Amino acid sequence: MGKITKYLNQLIVGNVFDTPEILEAYSTDRSVLKIKPKFVAFPESTEDIRKLMRFFNQIAAKEIPVSVTARGTGLDEGGADLSSGGLVISTEKLNRMLEIDPRERLVRVQAGITLRELNTALSVSGLTIPIGGHNNDTIGGLISNTPVDDSAGKYGGIESFVERVEVILANGECLQTSRLKKYNIAKKATEKSLEGDIYRKISKLLKTNAELVSEMSKNPTHDYSGYPAIVKLQYKDTLDLMPLFFGAQGTLGVISEVILKAVPLSKRPSRVVATFKELDAALEFAHKVKSLRPRKINFYDLKIIQEARESGKNLDGVIRKLEDGFVVLVSFDGRINSCVKKVANIQKEFPRNTKFIFETPENRLILNEFENALAAYLNSAKSSERVPILTDFYLPARNVSGFLKDLKVLEQKLDLDLALFGSYATSIYSLRPKFNLEDKDFNKKAATFLRAGAYIIDRQDGKLAGGTPEGRLKAVVTNTNMKDAEQILYSEVKRIFDQNNILNPDVKLGANSKFTLTHFRSTSLPKIML
Template structure:
């Protein structure tokens, strides 16, 4: 059962489960939950195990309910809907939709290995979310198993539905604390047009973040990503693709507007980058070349993992505060003498500070943990959030009360108590 103890966050407090149930159907999940309720066992739902906040870390003596074998994907091209089991990978849904000329937009950097169940449980975003939104914008309905083993059908294949409370949305982002999702109805859209890609480098991080603000004031690109110098160099170490190691920041921008409009949008992006003193601007409509830069952006986390252990942040702020957040993170890294790389879905203010440290060094580990907490405090102080798309999990729950405030925190707990009175569903995560 060792492989079911940790998710990608590698929570050092992960326990050893009593047993692992590898469900193949909603009925299997119901049986497991009813057994757990009868014996008052904690239940930890698990998908692909790629979560970054410890939401799927096992508890000692718990029942891990894995949905990794529930992989079915059915596409209805007439209604543009995918009916998906939670263990299906994000990339499998994309591929199935593409066979019908359709597209499922949410695209976390881990889209090739993360599951739809986990995406829904954390309301995952991705590189295209600046224009196309996050997972909750595509979930139309679901089957969810409640804490007493009851399976409830929520929502359905309708683009508009205002009947009753929005219970479907309640379960999106609930991180397995309110129920276990066993089937999801996802909205699909027409296939994305071939994008044009622009890459701009900046000698100053402030110039790059100011460029992001100028871009978001006037347009809505299909992608607007930022990498700082540490991220650039980590990726260049692995890919040797000729990235500018001296740049303080690099932006990766895409436009998927129709041909002439796309050219005009990229030209406008170029002008804004140059007005903000970019050192180099390169653009292409060649799909392969453009994808190479997108892959470089997706490579940041695995590239940094080669340098040591990671504490992965997921803090977001209003876009006008992006510069203050990034500079604040830089100051925190200097204060604690620790490496913190910053990569960001810059267009919506969602940053991923990545703290690199030696887990075998107690002093460095303590400094990393201190920096981790200060970064979340910084984000809250700037009017931001402790998580934009990775979830609270077990690693961030101590900061949730300060972020939500006492009234909202109490309301969260009341909802949890109403749906899970025994407190068996993913205890220790979020609450």
């Protein structure tokens, strides 16, 4: 154990490790990257995080910079959970629900609590946070990565449920967000602290760039690269810093506590599965049911379901025996009977050879098996891995057909199996082709796929970082394509919050293409990505 590790263990109640086994375990997330940290800390309180940040900020001021990365359960697919030779702060011990107000439907939690843990606790009071993300995502991680989940088309995603956040700033100060009026903003700006500095400089930045911010707010880009939520900070004469932390990936501060607004538990969802030979028919059906405001509308290339069947899934009772085609899964959790009747009427508009399956108690288990088909597909590769290189991108509904035409050309050119899946309701899609990570040319092939895929996404008016922020991986493309004025604005935001550039400095705007592309993994991860 090194001297710094010993000192840090004396400094905090939790533990800090530098043992090879632990560093190795935290050198990967769910991305294609592998980057080993120097230290991994397990704080047991907000005060522990404050002490860690204060220490590393102080040594950075003495020109000894060490990067600090906050990490929940390590499910990020863009490499933002990794630290390049620095400190990883794991929030896994900060996983308590601190208080709940069932009458107001408010709950205060530590950032490391998972979605499953939180919703299990809330269910006792008949409440829930209806996010369709991974059950093992932490609340802090959901805020930092702001994934556009399958249910976001109806419920709006994690942003719709967060009332306030508590953030540990780069120098160890604790910032509690709230919407402040003009008088309170001026009062905060006079404080001799980093928080005061932030309020003063952000207010000035917004004033100086008022025209740019106004233009950005009028033209939503469906793009989480940079800090686009800056357009949401001001409302009339008020200012709230909270939106900046959505999608910031730990580059502006470490989220320690969160207050969320829960909603009543809804009824058990009812599902409809429809199989189509032709793309246009599948898209027409998805478009028609979208007006019924379902919980989700998931879209799959039939090749995904076929591969799941080959892995042992019994899906003959759900989908037609087609060689190719498309499957649409619709799930309703409100006005279920009315919606299902309307879907039955929509069914009459399609050819009889289009197969529709409406959920009943008798076929519920079969539909559960169908919903697990994607997990089977993602984890079925034996000597290779379906790595997340081109995932969670935005694609407008009007251009899905054009994108698939471009995709066929790309599939032949790169000799890859490119089956599209995603959410029609949110317009967020993914591609997960097989790659052999032990192939000596894997890095080159993967980088080519990333750039070529990003090109056709852009060609079809899509956005590479439309469903999740850019992290390290997507930044290879987004940092090059970002408008100069926006990049300058976002860089200034980063400097205001993190003067010594220690908070995840190699992520988002600070990502280095060469570093990223030379740190691809050469071995597969355990296949647990569901």
